[in-house]
Amino acid sequence: VQLVESGGGLVQPGGSLRLSCVASGFNFNSYSMNWVRQAPGKGLEWLSYITSTSSTIYYADSVRGRFTVSRDNAKNSVWLQMNSLRDEDTAVYYCAKVGGPYGVDYWGQGTQVTVSS
């Protein structure tokens, strides 16, 4: 299993970024995916969930209305569109495979997002 995130970087408050995650080594179109982030010196925070068919999507309260998750099974890819970014969105963002109701079984290496003027 390999999950490779990209798209992070430095963005000003109020700006937007689109994170990408390309998956390999498993049957991507059979698994739900999560996005999780980790702010500097902080713990893990679950952000978003999308089922294998995109039929069900959930967001954490902290990002609902600003972030949008999507996927394309033909491209083995999942994205996180982040709008109206705030200083507190600064974090390493992880794409993660959902192994079952218990949550994540595999994680990507993460991509750094820094929101600063």
Next chain:
Amino acid sequence: QSALTQPASVSGSPGQSITISCSGTSSDVGGYNYVSWYQQHHPGKAPRLMIYDVSNRPSGVSNRFSGSKSGNTASLTISGLQAEDEADYYCSSYTSSSVWVFGGGTKLTVL
């Protein structure tokens, strides 16, 4: 979606056993047998799944790691501590909102 409660730090000497607690509510830890534990050696590096479904170990995880649950509190026990076990540990639980919540993390120091 309040974070689960973990001790900020625990420590132990090589060969000893330690236990990390993870306290939640009846809407998460107490309501489901879907607690998992993750090891992260460095912040910003990918965590690793160590325990799932409260007490199951994925293939490749040492049997020195074990998990349990009583009521609204789950626990991770590491026996025969080794230097390589020094890391941050996070618990996670499925919730009644059909999403997941993590604990604040516990820093394990091997003395």
